[in-house]
Every structure is written in structure tokens, then in C-alpha cells.
Amino acid sequence: MSKPPARTRLADAAFALFDERGYEQTTIDDIAERAGLGRTTFFRHYRSKEEVIFPDHDRLLELIRDRLATSSHSTALVAVSDAVRLVLLHYIDEGDLARRRYALTSKVAALRDREIASVARYQRLFREFIADWMGDPTESASLRAELMAASVVAAHNHVLRRWLRGESTDPVAEVDEAMREVLALFPAPASPSEPGAGTTIVAFRTGQNIDALLPSLRRLVEEGAKQSGTRVT
Amino acid sequence: MSKPPARTRLADAAFALFDERGYEQTTIDDIAERAGLGRTTFFRHYRSKEEVIFPDHDRLLELIRDRLATSSHSTALVAVSDAVRLVLLHYIDEGDLARRRYALTSKVAALRDREIASVARYQRLFREFIADWMGDPTESASLRAELMAASVVAAHNHVLRRWLRGESTDPVAEVDEAMREVLALFPAPASPSEPGAGTTIVAFRTGQNIDALLPSLRRLVEEGAKQSGTRVT
DNA sequence: TAAAATACGGTACGCAGTACCGCTCGTGAG
DNA sequence: CTCACGAGCGGTACTGCGTACCGTATTTTA
Numbered sequence: 001m002s003k004p005p006a007r008t009r010l011a012d013a014a015f016a017l018f019d020e021r022g023y024e025q026t027t028i029d030d031i032a033e034r035a036g037l038g039r040t041t042f043f044r045h046y047r048s049k050e051e052v053i054f055p056d057h058d059r060l061l062e063l064i065r066d067r068l069a070t071s072s073h074s075t076a077l078v079a080v081s082d083a084v085r086l087v088l089l090h091y092i093d094e095g096d097l098a099r100r101r102y103a104l105t106s107k108v109a110a111l112r113d114r115e116i117a118s119v120a121r122y123q124r125l126f127r128e129f130i131a132d133w134m135g136d137p138t139e140s141a142s143l144r145a146e147l148m149a150a151s152v153v154a155a156h157n158h159v160l161r162r163w164l165r166g167e168s169t170d171p172v173a174e175v176d177e178a179m180r181e182v183l184a185l186f187p188a189p190a191s192p193s194e195p196g197a198g199t200t201i202v203a204f205r206t207g208q209n210i211d212a213l214l215p216s217l218r219r220l221v222e223e224g225a226k227q228s229g230t231r232v233t
Numbered sequence: 234m235s236k237p238p239a240r241t242r243l244a245d246a247a248f249a250l251f252d253e254r255g256y257e258q259t260t261i262d263d264i265a266e267r268a269g270l271g272r273t274t275f276f277r278h279y280r281s282k283e284e285v286i287f288p289d290h291d292r293l294l295e296l297i298r299d300r301l302a303t304s305s306h307s308t309a310l311v312a313v314s315d316a317v318r319l320v321l322l323h324y325i326d327e328g329d330l331a332r333r334r335y336a337l338t339s340k341v342a343a344l345r346d347r348e349i350a351s352v353a354r355y356q357r358l359f360r361e362f363i364a365d366w367m368g369d370p371t372e373s374a375s376l377r378a379e380l381m382a383a384s385v386v387a388a389h390n391h392v393l394r395r396w397l398r399g400e401s402t403d404p405v406a407e408v409d410e411a412m413r414e415v416l417a418l419f420p421a422p423a424s425p426s427e428p429g430a431g432t433t434i435v436a437f438r439t440g441q442n443i444d445a446l447l448p449s450l451r452r453l454v455e456e457g458a459k460q461s462g463t464r465v466t
Numbered sequence: 467t468a469a470a471a472t473a474c475g476g477t478a479c480g481c482a483g484t485a486c487c488g489c490t491c492g493t494g495a496g
Numbered sequence: 497c498t499c500a501c502g503a504g505c506g507g508t509a510c511t512g513c514g515t516a517c518c519g520t521a522t523t524t525t526a
Contacts, residue, residue: 006474027511027512027513028512028513028514029512037474037475038474038475039475039476040474040475041473041474041475043513043514044474048513048514049513049514113347113350114346116349116353117346117349117350139407140414143388143414144414146387146388146391147387147388147415149387150386151380151383151387153383154379154382154384155376155379155380157379158376158379162372178376181373181376181377181380182380185380185418185419186418239505260480260481261482261483262481270505270506271505271506271507273506273507274506276482277505280483281482
């Protein structure tokens with residue numbers, strides 16, 4: 001007859017009632033009553049009705065912030081890709097709880113919006129990190145940081161949702177693959193000190209119209225040249 | 234002594250009070266009183282306190298949906314880039330109102346979250362459009378659609394926020410440039426029927442490590458080859 | 467053992483949003 | 497002219513979230 005801590009009992013009661021009646025049909029009084037506690041106690045453990053569903057978003061965000069702060073990766077994008085994996089692992093760690101939450105956010109617009117707002121905070125964190133890391137205050141670099149952050153988050157969400165829907169058996173491998181895709185979108189400028197990073201000649205044939213390729217090539221070449229001083233022929 | 238319509242008076246009163254006391258310090262009773270109307274009338278014109286700030290997000294979303302539905306562009310990404318420009322133009326059209334809203338969303342977390350949720354709806358619309366357009370149900374294509382939609386939205390937001398902050402004098406030109414950046418990230422597969430789209434040989438020199446380039450090149454070549462049957466050497 | 471910290475319950479309040487009812491103008495049909 | 501009807505507005509009352517404050521019991525620490 002041991003008593004689980006109040007916080008746990010409240011969460012259990014809440015999810016049970018959400019499953020039975022739905023989120024909006026459940027009041028906080030209902031939850032407290034089912035948990036055998038007072039209404040005041042609920043708010044002592046959770047700031048709002050929504051927070052019982054997203055209990056540790058703040059904590060996770062801080063975790064990611066620390067991870068980035070102490071990160072020592074070769075490029076900003078790799079550091080962010082690495083950090084975002086922590087988020088995925090956190091969800092996977094929650095297991096069934098994450099799936100129940102997904103079921104709720106799929107049905108209740110208010111919860112979906114809340115989830116989206118949380119994700120946006122990660123994206124903002126990433127964007128600021130990348131921008132700081134690049135140290136380049138130009139408008140072009142700023143846009144690039146924005147695109148990078150958005151892509152990483154989108155890739156993560158894509159894999160996460162697949163896993164939440166039960167469409168993925170190995171989400172960690174998938175997120176690695178997805179991050180490779182993102183890294184491929186944003187080729188890293190070469191570090192000049194790196195040995196073996198000399199001039200390289202690449203030739204390939206393609207059926208694509210040259211115009212379709214040009215912007216990508218120009219971008220690659222420009223960024224390589226900016227760092228190493230090679231000439232574009 | 235002409236009387237503006239109630240809806241307008243309510244909006245004016247609301248923004249005036251938000252400026253004076255802040256959003257959270259203003260109650261709906263305050264707004265109705267200042268407008269010389271009853272509280273009931275407020276809710277007859279606006280579903281919530283937030284909606285007086287975002288009055289026509291739904292309408293704009295439908296506008297974009299229609300635009301996409303009747304779009305006849307060469308690629309999905311171009312169609313979406315075109316549609317997203319409508320959003321930017323809408324904001325620019327609002328002029329000072331958009332800037333006042335931005336000032337509010339910058340300060341009030343609840344409003345920022347709401348704004349983000351609205352943006353996410355555009356992104357979802359774009360993602361679905363792109364996925365449908367590609368018609369390719371593979372996981373890779375799905376991720377690609379996700380990345381495209383996220384990038385277009387991120388680029389738009391970037392330009393929009395610059396304009397809202399008064400950092401941009403020609404946002405339309407900027408969004409066009411930003412969209413070119415996004416298009417460059419996702420090279421379009423060549424249409425085989427297009428004349429002049431034969432085999433092209435490209436050679437260039439770069440200071441980058443070949444490994445850094447390889448994923449990008451592979452992606453370009455694969456997609457070109459898939460369509461036109463050229464061989465990669 | 468006294469005091470202080472911790473955890474819980476209860477009451478009361480402010481405000482958002484909903485439901486419902488009643489009033490007053492038009493405006494057009496008979 | 498009058499009656500009916502619909503549109504726009506106001507008022508009252510209610511539910512429910514979230515906050516503030518106070519009182520009480522149990523445990524911990526000095």
C-alpha cells in the first residue's frame with residue numbers, strides 16, 4: 001500500500017482522464033479528485049493544465065543549451081545536429097508516454113500549438129548558436145543560420161514523428177541519416193589548416209541543365225575560395 | 234461625428250490600451266469600455282482577445298491554399314516560393330499595424346506562441362503541397378519535402394522580421410533573393426523533355442576537402458541521373 | 467523540546483470565454 | 497400604417513483556469 005508521490009499520482013490521473021473523456025472535457029478538479037488530492041496541490045506541482053503533459057520541456061531546453069555551450073565540434077551544424085539527437089533520445093526514453101502525448105497533441109489544437117511553440121524555442125536556440133559560431137554579421141550569413149536551424153529542426157521532427165507513429169524501428173539511425181542530408185545541404189567551408197585540404201579537381205556528368213546546378217556550385221566554390229584563396233576557373 | 238464600425242473601434246481601443254498598459258494588463262472589459270461598447274459585442278466580432286491582434290490569419294491561410302491549388306509552376310518549390318511572397322506582401326500592406334503587432338509579440342510570450350503556431354500552419358500547408366506534388370511516397374522524398382517547407386518558411390520569416398524591425402527598405406527584393414538561396418539548396422531535377430538539357434560536363438577547383446563536397450555532389454548526380462539516365466563517372 | 471521547513475487543503479478572487487435572453491432599431495410586405 | 501422579422505447590441509449568469517493568501521499537519525533540524 002505504498003503511496004507514489006503526489007506529482008506522479010497527478011500525472012497518472014490526468015492521463016487516465018484525458019484518455020477517458022478527452023483533454024478539454026477534463027477539469028483540474030477532476031484530476032485532483034481522481035488523484036485524491038486538492039486542487040491547490042495540482043498547481044503546486046504543475047503550473048498549468050498543459051504542463052502535466054509537457055513536464056520537462058524547460059529542463060530539456062537547458063540541457064541542450066549546456067550541451068551547445070560545452071560543445072567542441074568542427075562546425076556549428078555538426079554541434080547542433082549532435083545536440084538535437086539528445087532531444088530525440090529524450091523522447092525515445094519516455095517511450096509510451098511520448099506516444100500518448102503525441103496522440104493528445106494530434107487531437108487537441110491547443111496542445112499542438114504548445115508543442116510547436118516549444119520546438120520553436122529549440123530552433124531559436126540553434127539559430128543563435130549557429131549565428132554566434134559563424135561570427136559573421138552579414139545578412140547572408142544570418143539567413144544561412146536561420147535556414148540551418150530550421151532544417152535541423154525539421155529533420156528531427158520528421159524522424160521523431162515517424163517514430164511516434166510507429167513507422168520507425170531505428171529512429172537513431174534515421175536521425176543520423178537525416179542529419180547527413182542536412183549537412184549535405186550546407187557544405188562546410190574548409191578549414192585552411194587542415195592537412196590534405198588542397199586544391200581538388202572534380203568532374204562529373206549529369207543530365208541536369210547547367211543552370212539548375214549553377215547556384216549550388218557557385219555557393220560551394222565561393223565558400224571554398226573565401227577560406228583558401230583558390231581561383232575558380 | 235461619424236461613427237466607425239464597431240469592429241474597427243474595438244481594434245483601435247485594444248491597440249491603444251495594449252500600448253498604454255501592456256497586453257496582459259488590459260482586460261476585455263477595458264477594451265469594450267474604451268470603445269463605448271459592451272463586452273458581449275467584443276466577442277461578437279473577435280473570438281478571443283488574441284484574435285483582435287491576428288484578425289485575418291485564417292483568411293490569409295485560405296488565400297495561400299487557393300493560390301497553391303491554382304498554381305502552375307515548373308516545380309513545387311517555385312510555386313511555394315511564389316505563394317509565400319503573398320504572405321510577405323500582406324504584412325507589408327498592413328504597414329504600421331504589422332509593426333505594432335510585432336512589438337507586442339516580441340514582449341508577450343503568449344502572443345509569440347500564437348504567431349508561431351500560425352506560421353506552422355503555413356509550413357504544414359507547404360509541406361503537404363510539396364509532398365503531393367512530388368508524388369513520391371518514399372521516406373527520403375518525405376524528408377525532402379519537410380526540409381523544403383521549413384526552409385521556405387524560415388527564409389520568409391527572416392526577411393519579414395528584418396522588415397518589421399526596420400532593417401530592410403526593399404523586403405520584396407530581399408525575399409526574392411532569399412528564395413533564390415533556398416532554391417539553390419534544393420536543385421530541381423531536370424525535366425527530360427526540356428530542350429538543351431543534355432549531358433553537361435562541369436569541372437571546378439576548390440580548396441575544400443573532397444569529402445566535404447561529396448554528399449552534395451552525390452545528391453546532385455543521383456537526382457540528375459534518375460531522370461535522364463546519364464552515368465556517373 | 468522548540469522551532470522551522472515542507473507539504474497539503476480551503477477560500478476567495480480576477481479574468482477569459484460561452485450561453486442565453488431581452489432590447490432596439492431599421493426595413494420591407496401586407 | 498403596421499406588423500413581422502432580422503441584425504446588431506447590451507446584460508446576466510455560468511464554467512473553468514490560474515493566482516493569492518491563509519491555516520494546518522507532519523517532518524526535520526537546531
